[in-house]
Amino acid sequence: MKILIKNGYVYDPLNKIDGEIMDIAIENGKIVESISGEVIEIDAKNMIVMPGGVDLHSHIAGSKVNSGRLLRPEDHYKDIEKKTNIRRSGVGHTIPSTYTTGYRYSEMGYTTVMEAATPPLKTRHTHEELNDIPMIDKGCLTVLDNNWIVLDYLSKNELEKCAAYIGWILNAVKGYGIKIVNPGGVELWGWGKNVKTIDDQVPPFNITPREIIRGLCKINKMLNLPHTIHLHTNNLGTPGNYRTLIESMKCVSDLSNGSIILHVTHVQFCGYKGYSWITLSSGAEEIAKFVNENKYVTLDLGQIVFGDATTMTADGPFQYILYSLSKNKWINSDVEAETSAGIVPYRFKKKNYVNAIQWSIGLEIALLIKDPWRVFLTTDHPNAGLFTSYPKLIAWLMSKKAREKILEKVNKRAKSKMILPSLEREYTFYEIAIVTRAGTARALGLKNKGHLGIGADADVAIYDVNPKEINPSKEYKKVRKAFRKAAYTIKDGKIVCKNGEIAENIFGKTYWVNVDIPKDLLVSTISEVKGKFEEYYTVKMENYAIHENELLKSAPLKINSNL
Amino acid sequence: MKTINNVVCSFCGCLCDDIEVNIENNKIVNVKNACSLGLSKFLNYNKHRILKPRIRKSKEFVNVSLEEAINECVKILSNANYPIIYGWSNTSNEALRVGIEIAELIGGVIDNTTSVCHGPTIIGVQDIGESTSTLGQIKNRADLIIYWGSNPLHAHPRHLSRYTALSKGRFIKTRKERKVVVVDVRKTATANIADVFIQIKPNSDYELLTALRYAVNNGEIEQDEVAGVPVEKIEELAEMMVSCKFGALMFGLGLTMSPGKHRNIEAAIALVTDLNKYTKFVILPMRGHYNVTGANNVTCWITGYPFAVDFSKGYPYYNPGETTIADIIARGECDAALIVASDPISHLPIESARKLSKIPIVTIDPHETPTTRVSRVVIPSSYVGIECEGTAYRMDGVPLRLKKIVDPPDGIISDEEILKMILSKLKGD
Ligand code: SF4
Numbered sequence: 003m004k005i006l007i008k009n010g011y012v013y014d015p016l017n018k019i020d021g022e023i024m025d026i027a028i029e030n031g032k033i034v035e036s037i038s039g040e041v042i043e044i045d046a047k048n049m050i051v052m053p054g055g056v057d058l059h060s061h062i063a064g065s066k067v068n069s070g071r072l073l074r075p076e077d078h079y080k081d082i083e084k085k086t087n088i089r090r091s092g093v094g095h096t097i098p099s100t101y102t103t104g105y106r107y108s109e110m111g112y113t114t115v116m117e118a119a120t121p122p123l124k125t126r127h128t129h130e131e132l133n134d135i136p137m138i139d140k141g142c143l144t145v146l147d148n149n150w151i152v153l154d155y156l157s158k159n160e161l162e163k164c165a166a167y168i169g170w171i172l173n174a175v176k177g178y179g180i181k182i183v184n185p186g187g188v189e190l191w192g193w194g195k196n197v198k199t200i201d202d203q204v205p206p207f208n209i210t211p212r213e214i215i216r217g218l219c220k221i222n223k224m225l226n227l228p229h230t231i232h233l234h235t236n237n238l239g240t241p242g243n244y245r246t247l248i249e250s251m252k253c254v255s256d257l258s259n260g261s262i263i264l265h266v267t268h269v270q271f272c273g274y275k276g277y278s279w280i281t282l283s284s285g286a287e288e289i290a291k292f293v294n295e296n297k298y299v300t301l302d303l304g305q306i307v308f309g310d311a312t313t314m315t316a317d318g319p320f321q322y323i324l325y326s327l328s329k330n331k332w333i334n335s336d337v338e339a340e341t342s343a344g345i346v347p348y349r350f351k352k353k354n355y356v357n358a359i360q361w362s363i364g365l366e367i368a369l370l371i372k373d374p375w376r377v378f379l380t381t382d383h384p385n386a387g388l389f390t391s392y393p394k395l396i397a398w399l400m401s402k403k404a405r406e407k408i409l410e411k412v413n414k415r416a417k418s419k420m421i422l423p424s425l426e427r428e429y430t431f432y433e434i435a436i437v438t439r440a441g442t443a444r445a446l447g448l449k450n451k452g453h454l455g456i457g458a459d460a461d462v463a464i465y466d467v468n469p470k471e472i473n474p475s476k477e478y479k480k481v482r483k484a485f486r487k488a489a490y491t492i493k494d495g496k497i498v499c500k501n502g503e504i505a506e507n508i509f510g511k512t513y514w515v516n517v518d519i520p521k522d523l524l525v526s527t528i529s530e531v532k533g534k535f536e537e538y539y540t541v542k543m544e545n546y547a548i549h550e551n552e553l554l555k556s557a558p559l560k561i562n563s564n565l
Numbered sequence: 566m567k568t569i570n571n572v573v574c575s576f577c578g579c580l581c582d583d584i585e586v587n588i589e590n591n592k593i594v595n596v597k598n599a600c601s602l603g604l605s606k607f608l609n610y611n612k613h614r615i616l617k618p619r620i621r622k623s624k625e626f627v628n629v630s631l632e633e634a635i636n637e638c639v640k641i642l643s644n645a646n647y648p649i650i651y652g653w654s655n656t657s658n659e660a661l662r663v664g665i666e667i668a669e670l671i672g673g674v675i676d677n678t679t680s681v682c683h684g685p686t687i688i689g690v691q692d693i694g695e696s697t698s699t700l701g702q703i704k705n706r707a708d709l710i711i712y713w714g715s716n717p718l719h720a721h722p723r724h725l726s727r728y729t730a731l732s733k734g735r736f737i738k739t740r741k742e743r744k745v746v747v748v749d750v751r752k753t754a755t756a757n758i759a760d761v762f763i764q765i766k767p768n769s770d771y772e773l774l775t776a777l778r779y780a781v782n783n784g785e786i787e788q789d790e791v792a793g794v795p796v797e798k799i800e801e802l803a804e805m806m807v808s809c810k811f812g813a814l815m816f817g818l819g820l821t822m823s824p825g826k827h828r829n830i831e832a833a834i835a836l837v838t839d840l841n842k843y844t845k846f847v848i849l850p851m852r853g854h855y856n857v858t859g860a861n862n863v864t865c866w867i868t869g870y871p872f873a874v875d876f877s878k879g880y881p882y883y884n885p886g887e888t889t890i891a892d893i894i895a896r897g898e899c900d901a902a903l904i905v906a907s908d909p910i911s912h913l914p915i916e917s918a919r920k921l922s923k924i925p926i927v928t929i930d931p932h933e934t935p936t937t938r939v940s941r942v943v944i945p946s947s948y949v950g951i952e953c954e955g956t957a958y959r960m961d962g963v964p965l966r967l968k969k970i971v972d973p974p975d976g977i978i979s980d981e982e983i984l985k986m987i988l989s990k991l992k993g994d
Contacts, residue, residue, distance in 0.1 A: 063866075065862075065962050067866075068862055068865050068866050071865050071866065071869055072687070072690065072691065072861070072865050072870075072871050073690065073691060073694060074691075075691055075869070075870060075883060078869040078870070078881075078883075082880040082881070083880060084878075084879040084880045085669055085670075085876075085879050085880065090666070090669065090867075091669055091868075091876065091879060091880040091881060092867070092868065092869065092880070092881065093868065093869035093870075093880070093881055097869075098869075099866060099867055099868055099869045099881070100866045100867060101867065123699065123963060124962065124963065124964060126956065126964035126965075126966065127862065127958070127962070127964045130658060130863075130866075130956065130964070131866045134662070134866060134867060150735070192702065192706060192811070192845065193706070193810060193811065193845050194841060194844055194845035322841065325694075331692070331693050331694035332693075332694040332696070332838065333690070333694040333695055333696075333697070334694075334695075334696040334697065334698075334841070334847075335697050335698060335699075335962075336697075336698035336699065336702045336847070337698070337699050337701075337702075338698070338699045338700070338701025338702050338704070338705060339701060339705070339735075345694070346694075537733070537734070537735060538701070538705065538734075538735055539701055540699070540700050540701040540704060540727060540728055540963070541582050541963060541965065542571040542582050542583060544570075544571045545571055545573065545582045545965055545966065548966075549966070552956070552966065
């Protein structure tokens with residue numbers, strides 16, 4: 003299929019194109035210079051043309067997500083999707099079924115989504131769900147920081163072997179990168195305990211969170227992975243934890259030679275100042291200051307959206323705290339020798355002091371950090387809000403008025419403490435394109451995504467809003483509406499959504515890193531860990547590995563490691 | 566002779582993945598590491614096989630081609646107003662994915678055997694959540710192991726040696742370092758090897774669980790005994806629970822199927838949740854069929870619900886008691902059934918089984934069962950994990966890939982392939 007998108011206002015930040023009127027030509031699923039012959043023409047006059055959206059942190063597939071679905075039938079009843087000739091049926095709301103997940107992302111013009119955390123032992127399950135999510139390309143980040151064999155190696159400072167083992171795991175489970183979740187704390191949660199600072203000891207491993215983060219950061223470089231380490235910090239969701247966040251960012255500062263080496267995720271949840279929930283305030287200024295001065299870090303927001311959410315993370319002890327505070331239903335699910343998971347349904351309320359502060363923190367960070375290439379738009383779906391709320395976030399970032407609308411209704415005491423009302427900054431469409439696609443694609447190291455240059459994947463979103471006529475600051479509702487339902491979503495060169503409705507049911511690829519590890523090192527490492535593996539786990543090493551043919555559309559990225 | 570290692574046993578929910586199988590001329594001749602149940606499956610799976618598709622014409626079964634059987638199946642399903650599609654705990658996730666699409670396409674109800682075994686467990690979890698873990702956490706850490714209303718030595722023979730009491734883990738290496746408690750109405754084989762056996766009066770699990778929870782939270786029980794158990798013993802058990810380092814409570818049908826059902830489960834979950842205030846504690850159901858856990862998971866990610874999903878309105882609708890097949894059959898509402906890898910005629914209540922046998926049934930199964938005997942169409946399939954590959958989930962949700970180790974009999978294909986043929990005919994491809 004050949005497509006010509008004509009006369010749209012193109013926003014393509016990776017190619018420094020800022021709202022120029024251009025034609026975009028597509029052939030065989032790629033962006034091309036020009037096309038001729040039989041062509042489908044899309045008239046994008048007075049519309050915005052952007053690369054397809056790229057979400058680098060969302061919980062859409064795997065055992066934790068599915069436990070959340072199972073836990074909440076009440077969540078599904080009120081949000082249903084009927085079967086049509088094109089699309090499968092499903093349910094939605096906070097944890098949509100797999101098909102609904104794919105459709106709803108696609109309707110908003112998103113074309114690539116990274117599942118944010120999967121334990122290796124259960125990654126086969128994650129891939130099975132990813133196989134059943136249509137419309138988007140995807141991948142999953144592998145939780146490795148509380149992995150016993152990794153910890154054993156790190157504590158002995160055997161980084162090369164540790165790197166070889168991690169490379170083996172990523173190949174074996176078809177993972178995309180190294181996810182860190184409350185390093186050390188989650189291992190202690192196996193005994194119902196946690197860490198409090200990044201320098202606490204994690205017995206019996208004789209290691210600290212600081213050493214785990216540093217070790218994995220080094221290994222990430224040794225393996226030459228496309229994405230940096232992806233860190234969910236210690237002390238998440240605890241008053242005063244902005245200090246832990248800054249300590250964690252600082253702890254790798256000497257490892258950067260100018261390049262970006264760390265991504266900290268859902269930073270809102272680790273931006274809390276104060277000593278208790280009553281004295282809670284925003285750590286956004288301190289965090290933004292640090293990030294503005296230190297170019298080796300990227301962040302994503304984990305922005306709160308008022309309403310229903312289902313919190314779910316591998317951070318078992320954090321989820322237990324949330325359960326103790328809320329007394330809502332609680333699932334905990336520990337994974338042998340690897341990690342944990344917790345789930346608690348939650349409702350963020352405007353009138354609640356803590357929730358209102360949390361809401362302001364995310365936006366303050368987004369507005370105070372100067373470089374949009376290093377702070378990305380997420381809700382840590384479905385933790386702080388749902389991915390379907392992204393258009394709301396876009397409106398908040400682009401319009402002070404949209405923020406004020408909410409500020410009128412939030413808890414008064416919270417409002418009096420916020421700096422948000424004094425922030426004048428409003429994002430441009432160009433910056434929105436960075437924080438929702440160009441920047442995220444770059445951070446993930448997906449070279450053919452997030453831009454519209456020649457040879458890029460033909461993943462395109464067209465939004466029915468005229469950037470030259472509209473004043474987003476005032477007419478934020480129009481912006482919100484346009485981003486809610488893309489006029490067109492094009493995936494792999496096919497028109498898959500039209501006017502926000504699914505036009506074709508397709509399946510995207512699953513990306514994973516196929517790391518090339520020197521054979522001798524790999525063989526000696528595997529033979530060394532085999533015995534331990536069978537002592538720690540209840541499955542055989544052979545059965546832990548996932549075959550490529552278990553993935554519906556496998557898309558390995560060949561990586562030459564520096565080992 | 567060829568040896569295949571690390572084969573996964575597709576019999577019970579333990580899904581042991583260390584089986585060694587010797588094959589000679591496409592025949593399994595020797596099996597190592599399996600328990601007696603697993604061994605018997607590997608050695609006897611080929612008995613009582615159905616080798617040809619068949620259709621009931623007037624009163625007699627007639628062998629037919631696969632295509633004819635599929636056509637007849639499609640005719641039955643497309644003529645039905647309210648068909649049910651049932652089974653799934655003894656086949657692969659891949660087969661079930663196709664089954665769900667069929668149910669959605671024809672506006673039927675898809676249900677799995679959870680509906681007649683651990684349904685109350687799931688409803689209990691939906692009500693209050695659960696603190697759980699994979700079995701390896703128990704192997705590595707648990708110093709207190711409780712089996713409640715389940716007798717693993719008979720139903721899951723290797724559960725104790727691979728995952729719990731008799732396993733060797735990183736932190737806990739020997740049986741001596743673990744305390745084992747059995748709560749049951751009779752002294753079972755498992756009770757015989759326990760450190761503490763608590764014999765409970767039949768049908769009083771809820772009372773005992775509630776009393777234990779009270780004791781765990783430092784309450785003083787007034788009575789001398791609860792559920793036939795002296796209070797000292799309850800307090801002693803509560804003390805063991807609070808003071809262990811890592812406790813695990815595993816329960817079976819003795820708890821889910823005794824009066825109280827999901828209320829029992831809720832009481833057990835609430836007890837375990839409370840224990841996490843003092844120590845680390847997890848709860849796990851002892852799931853029977855090898856892939857019933859997978860059946861719940863696949864149904865849940867595609868539809869939002871783990872079993873009993875009704876598509877008659879064009880979207881997934883779930884209401885156990887209404888959309889569970891036993892209830893649909895009892896109300897006489899369904900007018901056709903597709904049964905995959907299950908034998909409802911044997912395990913449904915007799916009245917329901919009689920009603921079911923009156924409607925046209927299509928059964929896909931490797932071997933003869935009472936259900937195949939009353940079916941209108943029977944399509945033989947291959948054994949997942951022996952004659953074809955597939956994914957299954959262990960009782961704790963650990964996903965494993967089952968291997969193909971021998972060829973199926975001539976002309977026999979997998980559940981998944983048969984269902985795909987049915988689906989594509991139904992779609993009119
Ligand atoms: S315990 Fe279950 S899975 Fe393991 S060998 Fe026996 S029957 Fe098979």
